[in-house]
Amino acid sequence: MSSPHIFCSYCGFANDPGMEHCHRCSQPLFGKISNNSVPQLSIPRSRLSRRTILWGVAAGTAALSTGGYLVYRRLTDPSLLTSHLLTYAENQGGIVGGVLDVAWSPDGRRVASVAGVDDGAVQIWNATTGEKLSTCKLEQPVPGGLPTLSVMGPADGKRVVWSADGKYILAFVGPLEKPIVQVWNAANGQRVRSFPVTQLLTLPANGDGGDQLRVTAWALNARYLAVAKQFVLSGKPFVEVWDIAAGSKISTLDPTSPDPGASSRQCHRITWAPDEKNVVLGCSTEKGEDFEIWDVTSGKSISAFKKGDTTTMTAWSPDGKFLAAGTVAYDVETGHKVTTYSVEWTPFSLAWSPDGKRVAVASYRGERYWVPTYxxxxxxxASSGKQLAQYDQGRVDIAVSGMGLIAWSPNGKYLLVLNGHIDLWRMEQR
Known part of the structure; x- marks a missing residue:
């Protein structure tokens, strides 16, 4: 049998026998109360009630304090938190694995997602609970679903973004034959306006014998839409930049190949800089891959550098000074390599944290014929390339178009990863 404890008359804490002062509040243990001193019926009723109340208050206070402390630790101590918090948008539009793009609201409280179903409807979610808040639908749904590229690949184009003030959501929707940028009120999901962009996929005027255009990449931000096109026969690429509000083209970019002997060149990646005025074009030939940075308002090339191996990932640092191409970070001004991030399996997407101190990479492996399943x-x-943490995502849905796309929350505490659905991860600080 355990030795009787002595309860403090000030805070109710249970102290070991022989203690002169309370271990918790340091008050003198006057009127020592043993846990074996159970009140008897002969004790006056008023005294029994007083002591019982004191014991109840003390026990309740201790329980609340302990419970509150444990809750506090679970919310603040990374070692007690599960890194993967929840999964949502698993059946968007009634189709499992349909989410193609996602974006955080500027305040980090909501998430907008778009799937390859529902003719381009955008869903708004509570970012940390997964509760669906509203649905933004097309005023007149356009048959044919969302735009798809002629060359499929991971994270193949930014489809949905928020306005800087968080009041509006913009999405690139409709088929390639008749695409639009639609704007909704984020608070109620009501359509505000639609901007027909252009007929992105065109045929020669005579219908045969000419050179056909195809779309190979695009990128959307809150102001502009950039669309990469290529002539099928000649292989010549160019990029059109459209002002969304005006619905007009502001410039045409003409990327030139650094390899004059290359027979064909394709721009398969467009990524907007943080200032939303410059873009990086990722282009490739049979001799390798190169990147060009352009000022979209002037239509002039700012800098270019070449990367030997093929990659489809490009990501800017928040300050716009560095660019990740694949798992190598380059200094934008000089084009020199500054950091390499060593990743297991095949990398699909890379993103800087909002403070620029960390980089997250989603990578996958396959079981047969390299179908990504894990x-x-x-x-x-970000600066040293040292790995801080690695999380096992487990088995994932096969959804090539949006697979592996990463989006950091504005405060850098959470990360969204698309695997057909939306996975919310808590990023531990190390």
């Missing part, structure tokens, strides 16, 4: 999420120190 995922990993790695976090690196």
């Amino acid at each position: 995922g990993y999420l790695s976090v690196f120190d």
Whole structure:
């Protein structure tokens, strides 16, 4: 049998026998109360009630304090938190694995997602609970679903973005034959306006014998839409930049190949800089891959650098000074390599944290014929390339178009990863 405890008359804490002062509040243990001193019926009723109340208050206070402390630790101590918090949008539009793009609201409270179903409807979610808040639908749904590229690949174009003030959502919707940028009120999901962009996929005027155009990449931000096109026969690429509000083209970019002997060149990646005025074009030939940075308002090339191996990932640092191409970070001004991030399996997407101190990479492996079925999420120190953490995503849905796309929350505490659905991860600080 355990030794009787002595309860403090000030805070109710249970102290070991022989203690002169309370271990919790340091008050003198006057009127020592043993846990074996159970009140008897002969004790006056008023005294029994007083002591019982004191014991109840003390026990309740201790329980509340302990419970509150444990809740506090679970909310603040990374070692007690599960890195993967929840999964949502699993059956968007009635189709499993349909989410193609996602974007955080500027305040980090909501998430907008778009799927390859529902003719381009955008869903708005509570970011940390997964509760669906509203649905933004097309005023007149356009048959044919969302735009798809002629060359399929991971994270193949930014489809949905928020306005800087968080009041509106913009999405690139409709088939390639008749695409539009639609704007909704984020508070109620009501359509505000629609902007027909252009007929992105065109045929020669005579219908035969001419050179046909195809769309190979696009990128949307809150002001502009950039669309990469290529002539099928000649292989010549160019990029059109459209002002969304005006619905007019502001410039045409003409990327030139650094390899004069290359027979064909394709721009398969467009990524907007943080200032939303510059873009990087990722283009490739049979001799390798290169990147060009352009000022979209002037239509002039700012800088270019070449990367030997093929990649489809490009990501800007928040300050716009560095560019990740694949798992290598380059200095934008000089074009020199500054950091390499070593990743297991095949990387699909990379993103800087909002403070620029960390980099997250989603990578996948396949079981047969390299169909991606198992995922990993790695976090690196952005400047040194040292791996800080690695998370096992487990088995994932096959959804090539949006697979592996990463989106950091504005405060850098959470990460969204698309695997057909939306996975919310808590990013541990190390």
